[in-house]
Amino acid sequence: MSRPIFVAAWFSPWSERARFALDHHRIDYHEESYVPLLGEPLLRLRTRVFRGQLSVPVLLHDGRVIRDSVEIARHADRVGTGSPLFPASAEAEIARYVELATGLMEAARVLSMPRMANDPAVRRESLPSFVPTPLRSALLPLAGLGAAYVARKYRLGSRDPNEARATMRRALERLQAELRGRSTLLSDFTFADIAAAVALTAVRPVEHPVIPLGPGMRAAFTDQEMAKEFGELLAWRDRLYAERRSTPGTASA
Ligand SMILES: N[C@@H](CCC(=O)N[C@@H](CS)C(=O)NCC(=O)O)C(=O)O
Structure with a gap:
Protein backbone atom coordinates (compact mmCIF):
# COMPACT_ATOMS: atom_id res chain seq x y z
CA MET A 1 0.00 0.00 0.00
CA SER A 2 1.42 3.42 -0.93
CA ARG A 3 1.37 6.25 1.61
CA PRO A 4 -1.91 8.20 1.31
CA ILE A 5 -1.87 11.98 1.01
CA PHE A 6 -4.49 13.66 3.18
CA VAL A 7 -5.32 17.22 2.10
CA ALA A 8 -7.08 18.97 4.98
CA ALA A 9 -7.96 22.32 6.52
CA TRP A 10 -6.12 21.87 9.81
CA PHE A 11 -8.85 23.20 12.11
CA SER A 12 -11.95 22.15 10.17
CA PRO A 13 -14.26 19.60 11.85
CA TRP A 14 -14.87 17.96 8.44
CA SER A 15 -11.15 17.31 8.18
CA GLU A 16 -10.84 16.23 11.81
CA ARG A 17 -13.51 13.53 11.56
CA ALA A 18 -11.67 11.95 8.61
CA ARG A 19 -8.30 12.34 10.39
CA PHE A 20 -9.73 10.70 13.54
CA ALA A 21 -10.81 7.67 11.45
CA LEU A 22 -7.41 7.43 9.69
CA ASP A 23 -5.63 7.55 13.05
CA HIS A 24 -8.02 5.04 14.61
CA HIS A 25 -6.96 2.64 11.86
CA ARG A 26 -3.27 3.47 12.39
CA ILE A 27 -2.85 4.47 8.74
CA ASP A 28 0.47 6.11 7.93
CA TYR A 29 -0.50 9.12 5.78
CA HIS A 30 1.05 12.46 4.92
CA GLU A 31 -1.10 15.49 5.75
CA GLU A 32 -0.96 18.58 3.55
CA SER A 33 -2.51 21.80 4.81
CA TYR A 34 -5.12 23.32 2.52
CA VAL A 35 -5.60 27.08 2.36
CA PRO A 36 -9.06 28.10 1.06
CA LEU A 37 -9.02 29.95 -2.26
CA LEU A 38 -5.21 29.84 -2.67
CA GLY A 39 -5.03 26.03 -2.54
CA GLU A 40 -8.00 25.38 -4.83
CA PRO A 41 -6.35 25.52 -8.31
CA LEU A 42 -3.70 22.99 -7.31
CA LEU A 43 -6.27 20.74 -5.64
CA ARG A 44 -8.40 20.86 -8.81
CA LEU A 45 -5.39 19.79 -10.87
CA ARG A 46 -4.53 16.94 -8.52
CA THR A 47 -8.09 15.67 -8.24
CA ARG A 48 -8.93 16.40 -11.90
CA VAL A 49 -12.13 18.08 -10.76
CA PHE A 50 -12.41 21.16 -12.96
CA ARG A 51 -16.06 22.03 -12.41
CA GLY A 52 -18.44 22.27 -9.49
CA GLN A 53 -17.66 22.49 -5.81
CA LEU A 54 -14.48 21.07 -4.42
CA SER A 55 -13.92 20.94 -0.68
CA VAL A 56 -11.54 19.33 1.78
CA PRO A 57 -10.75 16.84 3.16
CA VAL A 58 -9.49 14.88 0.16
CA LEU A 59 -7.53 11.62 0.31
CA LEU A 60 -5.25 10.65 -2.57
CA HIS A 61 -4.40 6.99 -2.34
CA ASP A 62 -3.20 4.36 -4.83
CA GLY A 63 -4.62 6.35 -7.76
CA ARG A 64 -7.94 6.96 -6.03
CA VAL A 65 -9.29 10.39 -5.17
CA ILE A 66 -11.68 10.36 -2.22
CA ARG A 67 -13.42 13.68 -1.76
CA ASP A 68 -15.63 13.29 1.25
CA SER A 69 -14.86 12.95 4.98
CA VAL A 70 -17.26 10.03 5.48
CA GLU A 71 -15.96 8.24 2.38
CA ILE A 72 -12.40 8.71 3.66
CA ALA A 73 -13.45 7.11 6.96
CA ARG A 74 -15.02 4.20 5.05
CA HIS A 75 -11.83 3.81 3.04
CA ALA A 76 -9.87 3.74 6.31
CA ASP A 77 -12.18 0.92 7.46
CA ARG A 78 -11.26 -1.10 4.37
CA VAL A 79 -7.49 -0.64 4.50
CA GLY A 80 -6.81 -0.04 8.20
CA THR A 81 -6.18 -2.27 11.18
CA GLY A 82 -8.41 -0.83 13.92
CA SER A 83 -11.85 -2.10 14.94
CA PRO A 84 -14.53 -1.41 12.27
CA LEU A 85 -16.09 2.03 12.41
CA PHE A 86 -18.96 1.05 10.08
CA PRO A 87 -20.07 -2.43 11.19
N1 LIG B 1 -18.95 16.70 1.99
C1 LIG B 1 -17.76 17.25 2.37
C2 LIG B 1 -17.92 18.68 2.93
C3 LIG B 1 -16.63 19.23 3.44
C4 LIG B 1 -16.67 20.72 3.73
O1 LIG B 1 -17.73 21.35 3.91
N2 LIG B 1 -15.45 21.29 3.77
C5 LIG B 1 -15.27 22.70 4.06
C6 LIG B 1 -14.80 22.80 5.50
S1 LIG B 1 -15.05 24.39 6.18
C7 LIG B 1 -14.19 23.27 3.13
O2 LIG B 1 -13.51 22.55 2.44
N3 LIG B 1 -14.04 24.60 3.13
C8 LIG B 1 -13.01 25.24 2.35
C9 LIG B 1 -13.38 25.37 0.89
O3 LIG B 1 -14.49 24.94 0.50
O4 LIG B 1 -12.57 25.91 0.12
C10 LIG B 1 -17.11 16.31 3.40
O5 LIG B 1 -17.77 15.86 4.35
O6 LIG B 1 -15.93 16.04 3.23
Missing part, protein backbone atom coordinates in the same frame (compact mmCIF):
# COMPACT_ATOMS: atom_id res chain seq x y z
CA ALA A 88 -22.61 -3.74 8.63
CA SER A 89 -25.23 -4.34 11.33
CA ALA A 90 -25.26 -0.64 12.29
CA GLU A 91 -25.09 1.04 8.84
CA ALA A 92 -28.51 2.74 9.03
CA GLU A 93 -28.02 4.03 12.57
CA ILE A 94 -24.56 5.37 11.79
CA ALA A 95 -25.92 7.15 8.68
CA ARG A 96 -28.60 8.79 10.85
CA TYR A 97 -26.01 10.08 13.35
CA VAL A 98 -23.71 11.31 10.56
CA GLU A 99 -26.63 13.30 9.14
CA LEU A 100 -27.42 14.75 12.56
CA ALA A 101 -23.76 15.67 13.21
CA THR A 102 -23.30 17.18 9.73
CA GLY A 103 -26.45 19.30 10.17
CA LEU A 104 -25.04 20.54 13.47
CA MET A 105 -21.69 21.47 11.86
CA GLU A 106 -23.36 23.22 8.93
CA ALA A 107 -25.58 25.29 11.23
CA ALA A 108 -22.60 26.14 13.44
CA ARG A 109 -20.57 27.32 10.45
CA VAL A 110 -23.19 30.04 9.85
CA LEU A 111 -22.30 31.46 13.27
CA SER A 112 -18.56 30.77 13.53
CA MET A 113 -17.39 31.93 10.08
CA PRO A 114 -18.36 35.60 10.61
CA ARG A 115 -16.70 35.50 14.05
CA MET A 116 -13.51 34.27 12.33
CA ALA A 117 -13.71 36.58 9.34
CA ASN A 118 -14.23 39.75 11.40
CA ASP A 119 -11.34 39.30 13.81
CA PRO A 120 -7.78 39.79 12.47
CA ALA A 121 -6.24 37.91 15.45
CA VAL A 122 -8.38 34.87 14.64
CA ARG A 123 -7.57 35.10 10.93
CA ARG A 124 -3.86 35.13 11.82
CA GLU A 125 -4.30 32.01 13.99
CA SER A 126 -6.17 30.27 11.17
CA LEU A 127 -3.12 30.37 8.86
CA PRO A 128 -1.34 27.00 8.70
CA SER A 129 1.97 26.57 10.52
CA PHE A 130 4.03 26.47 7.33
CA VAL A 131 3.41 30.21 6.93
CA PRO A 132 6.48 31.80 8.61
CA THR A 133 5.88 34.40 11.34
CA PRO A 134 7.21 37.40 9.34
CA LEU A 135 4.78 36.58 6.52
CA ARG A 136 1.72 36.08 8.70
CA SER A 137 0.76 39.77 8.89
CA ALA A 138 1.23 40.19 5.14
CA LEU A 139 -1.05 37.23 4.50
CA LEU A 140 -3.85 38.48 6.75
CA PRO A 141 -5.83 40.03 3.86
CA LEU A 142 -5.57 36.71 2.06
CA ALA A 143 -6.98 34.87 5.09
CA GLY A 144 -9.82 37.43 5.04
CA LEU A 145 -10.48 36.79 1.35
CA GLY A 146 -10.42 33.04 2.05
CA ALA A 147 -13.00 33.40 4.81
CA ALA A 148 -15.22 35.56 2.56
CA TYR A 149 -14.85 32.99 -0.21
CA VAL A 150 -15.94 30.13 2.07
CA ALA A 151 -18.89 32.23 3.28
CA ARG A 152 -20.00 32.80 -0.35
CA LYS A 153 -19.38 29.22 -1.42
CA TYR A 154 -21.59 27.80 1.33
CA ARG A 155 -24.08 30.72 1.08
CA LEU A 156 -23.64 31.43 4.77
CA GLY A 157 -24.93 35.00 4.40
CA SER A 158 -28.35 33.79 3.29
CA ARG A 159 -28.83 31.66 6.42
CA ASP A 160 -30.66 33.10 9.40
CA PRO A 161 -28.39 32.98 12.50
CA ASN A 162 -31.40 32.43 14.81
CA GLU A 163 -32.56 29.52 12.69
CA ALA A 164 -28.99 28.13 12.76
CA ARG A 165 -28.94 28.30 16.58
CA ALA A 166 -32.33 26.57 16.75
CA THR A 167 -31.05 23.80 14.44
CA MET A 168 -27.96 23.39 16.62
CA ARG A 169 -30.03 23.21 19.80
CA ARG A 170 -32.40 20.57 18.35
CA ALA A 171 -29.44 18.41 17.25
CA LEU A 172 -27.75 18.74 20.65
CA GLU A 173 -30.95 17.85 22.52
CA ARG A 174 -31.33 14.73 20.39
CA LEU A 175 -27.74 13.67 20.94
CA GLN A 176 -27.98 14.22 24.70
CA ALA A 177 -31.22 12.26 24.91
CA GLU A 178 -29.94 9.39 22.77
CA LEU A 179 -26.62 9.08 24.54
CA ARG A 180 -28.44 8.54 27.86
CA GLY A 181 -25.23 8.73 29.84
CA ARG A 182 -23.58 5.83 27.98
CA SER A 183 -20.00 5.91 26.70
CA THR A 184 -20.91 5.27 23.03
CA LEU A 185 -24.03 6.05 20.97
CA LEU A 186 -24.38 2.45 19.75
CA SER A 187 -23.28 -0.74 21.49
CA ASP A 188 -19.70 -0.36 20.22
CA PHE A 189 -17.46 2.58 19.33
CA THR A 190 -18.28 3.54 15.71
CA PHE A 191 -18.07 6.44 13.30
CA ALA A 192 -21.32 7.71 14.87
CA ASP A 193 -19.29 8.61 17.99
CA ILE A 194 -16.54 10.26 15.94
CA ALA A 195 -19.06 12.31 13.93
CA ALA A 196 -20.96 13.42 17.04
CA ALA A 197 -17.84 14.14 19.12
CA VAL A 198 -16.20 16.19 16.37
CA ALA A 199 -19.43 18.12 15.67
CA LEU A 200 -19.35 19.33 19.28
CA THR A 201 -16.43 21.57 18.23
CA ALA A 202 -19.28 23.88 17.30
CA VAL A 203 -20.23 24.29 20.96
CA ARG A 204 -16.72 24.30 22.46
CA PRO A 205 -13.58 22.81 20.85
CA VAL A 206 -11.91 19.90 22.62
CA GLU A 207 -8.59 20.55 24.35
CA HIS A 208 -6.38 17.94 22.75
CA PRO A 209 -2.99 18.06 21.00
CA VAL A 210 -4.50 16.99 17.64
CA ILE A 211 -6.34 20.32 17.36
CA PRO A 212 -3.93 22.95 18.69
CA LEU A 213 -6.28 25.92 18.45
CA GLY A 214 -5.14 29.30 19.71
CA PRO A 215 -7.30 31.37 22.08
CA GLY A 216 -8.92 33.41 19.28
CA MET A 217 -9.98 30.37 17.24
CA ARG A 218 -11.17 28.63 20.40
CA ALA A 219 -13.35 31.63 21.26
CA ALA A 220 -14.68 31.88 17.68
CA PHE A 221 -15.84 28.27 17.85
CA THR A 222 -17.32 28.51 21.35
CA ASP A 223 -20.94 29.26 22.16
CA GLN A 224 -20.90 30.06 25.88
CA GLU A 225 -24.61 29.61 26.42
CA MET A 226 -24.89 26.24 24.69
CA ALA A 227 -21.62 25.07 26.28
CA LYS A 228 -23.25 25.59 29.68
CA GLU A 229 -26.50 23.98 28.64
CA PHE A 230 -24.88 20.91 27.05
CA GLY A 231 -22.02 20.42 29.51
CA GLU A 232 -22.85 16.71 29.83
CA LEU A 233 -22.32 16.18 26.09
CA LEU A 234 -19.04 18.09 26.17
CA ALA A 235 -17.83 15.99 29.11
CA TRP A 236 -18.68 12.84 27.10
CA ARG A 237 -16.74 14.20 24.11
CA ASP A 238 -13.73 15.10 26.30
CA ARG A 239 -13.66 11.55 27.75
CA LEU A 240 -14.00 10.03 24.29
CA TYR A 241 -11.05 12.07 23.00
CA ALA A 242 -8.95 11.23 26.07
CA GLU A 243 -9.64 7.50 25.69
CA ARG A 244 -9.89 7.00 21.93
CA ARG A 245 -8.04 9.75 20.08
CA SER A 246 -4.45 8.88 19.35
CA THR A 247 -2.11 11.68 18.22
CA PRO A 248 -0.18 10.52 15.14
CA GLY A 249 -2.07 12.81 12.77
CA THR A 250 -1.71 15.97 14.78
CA ALA A 251 -3.01 18.76 12.55
CA SER A 252 -0.22 20.96 11.29
CA ALA A 253 -1.46 24.17 12.83
